[in-house]
Amino acid sequence: MATASRALLHAAVGYSDAAPMDDGTDLAVAEGYRVDVYASGLGNIRFLAVTSGGDLFVSRPRTGEVLRLAADHNGDGLPDAQEVVLAGLTRPHGLALRENHLYAAESNAIGRVALDSDGRIQGDYQRLVSGFGDGGNHWTKTIAFGPDGWLYLSSGSTCNVCEESDPQRATIMRMQADGSGLEIYARGLRNSVGFDWTPWDQRLFATDNGRDLLGDNFPPCELNEVVQGGFYGWPYYNADQLDPDFGEKIPQGLPQNRPPAHNFPAHNAPLGIRFLRHQDGPYARSALVALHGSWNRSEPDGYKVVSLHWQQDGSIVQRDFLSNFLQADSLLGRPVDVVEAASGEIFISDDYSGRVYRVHRGEASRTAVNTRAEHDQTDPLRDYSQRDRERLVAMGGSLYERYACAECHEGKGLRPLQGLAERYSAQSLMSFFITPTPPMPQLNLNEAQREALMVYLFAAEK
Structure with a gap:
């Protein structure tokens, strides 16, 4: 991923649930x-x-x-x-x-x-x-x-x-x-x-x-x-x-x-x-x-x-x-x-x-602040059957279109959302939708909708 694309992604999806590591x-x-x-x-x-x-x-x-x-x-x-x-x-x-x-x-x-x-x-x-x-x-x-x-x-x-x-x-x-x-x-x-x-x-x-x-x-x-x-x-x-x-x-x-x-x-x-x-x-x-x-x-x-x-x-x-x-x-x-x-x-x-x-x-200090993910980065959708994935991807895609997410995430200088699995688990991405980082609005999604949007975004990376 290009430098600007990766940094823009991380800014667009708010905070990381990964613990910072000293490198x-x-x-x-x-x-x-x-x-x-x-x-x-x-x-x-x-x-x-x-x-x-x-x-x-x-x-x-x-x-x-x-x-x-x-x-x-x-x-x-x-x-x-x-x-x-x-x-x-x-x-x-x-x-x-x-x-x-x-x-x-x-x-x-x-x-x-x-x-x-x-x-x-x-x-x-x-x-x-x-x-x-x-x-x-x-x-x-x-x-x-x-x-x-x-x-x-x-x-x-x-x-x-x-x-x-x-x-x-x-x-x-x-x-x-x-x-x-x-x-x-x-x-x-x-x-x-x-x-x-x-x-x-x-x-x-x-x-x-x-x-x-x-x-x-x-x-x-x-x-x-x-x-x-x-x-x-x-x-x-x-x-x-x-x-x-x-x-x-x-x-x-x-x-x-x-x-x-x-x-x-x-x-x-x-x-x-x-x-x-x-x-x-x-x-x-x-x-x-x-x-x-x-x-x-x-x-x-x-x-x-x-x-x-x-x-x-x-x-x-x-x-x-x-x-x-x-x-x-x-x-x-x-x-x-x-x-x-x-x-x-x-x-x-x-x-x-x-x-x-x-x-x-005081004298200048050396402060290491890298934020590589320490959470489990295996496939966040590994527990979903192919049938459930397809159903939730369709539902999540409909939500993505309904709320016009592409206007902010796919144009005007912002690269497509990629690399989410590097920053989020399935649960933490669903939690992000409850209180997103401004300027992303709160969408008032129920739990099933949050799950569908999460599956859609992770599946879109594959």
Whole structure:
């Protein structure tokens, strides 16, 4: 398989269920820092929150859980303990901490649970607001408390490009800490998965993922300075240019489009952003952004953490901070979120390898991160009779056509799905369909349909 094809496949089907193996592949980290694997084998992890004591809370949407990684007090470079602290949630994603409470953004609700003085869960989880739309492509919700004390919430679009019927989609909203006073703060944000405030003047900046299917190099992904009442273009503009499909459909009375403060390369998929508050030198006025990486460029791009540096004249300079997740024909990871502890340690989640990395001051380190599969790679369909295979292939093929899967998996720069058996078992691929990695929408398949689609995809490789 060609280099681009293999990497695109791995990006398109989300995280790997294979355990990473150490074969000497290195990540590259910025000068003056070292990177270590802090935790591994965590599965489809997404967003992080760090307590004042150094504990990490980690969301795991596919299993409906939030994990706690206890701070490394014994100095062995690993969490002192790992436990599931919340379970049974609906695709939890964003996390936030406030006044001895852990807040969780489910795909359709916001809830919270109390923490004791040691940062441990006490009492029951309480949903504060529910009923948020979570259908379509961009179902994740991200939350963070602003300097004004409001809880801010982002909700992505249902689609690649369309006019939404739900006014809460493609927005950033906010509410009081108890869930009251919910209001839309800004619109036209296609999928602003990450946002944070500058520590020097409390301005809100949000990443935004540009639309797909307009070629390898357009439109750019965006960093926007978000203001109350602002409109940021989608679906009528891409950055400062009219959209070829919706640019002639601009409604009367729409606020003026606010162009990005900074452009990322097309399809790099910027997700979590964190302004650094405990660094010095060149990182005193900077933020880290996790670039999840492209899924629909003919040549993959992104797959790294970059630093953004605010200059005195207001311009922004981008540099690599943690890179080399994409090497030759190997995709080793897809960064998702970044948090900074009070100690200055930086933690980065990776939903592809299921790892959390720790970056801290020190001499450069050698961190091997290869992700060759350790699961049984024998024929995943070996237990199916020829008759059952034929029946399920026909059913799965019908589902593949019904949901127009070929539009994303067979054209516009994305190679056909191949090599799935290298990454998935039959059961793990079926599990992927329950909570797929965005922008793949949740298809609401029953168990028989998930099995049929799994058999169809594996059979198509033969």
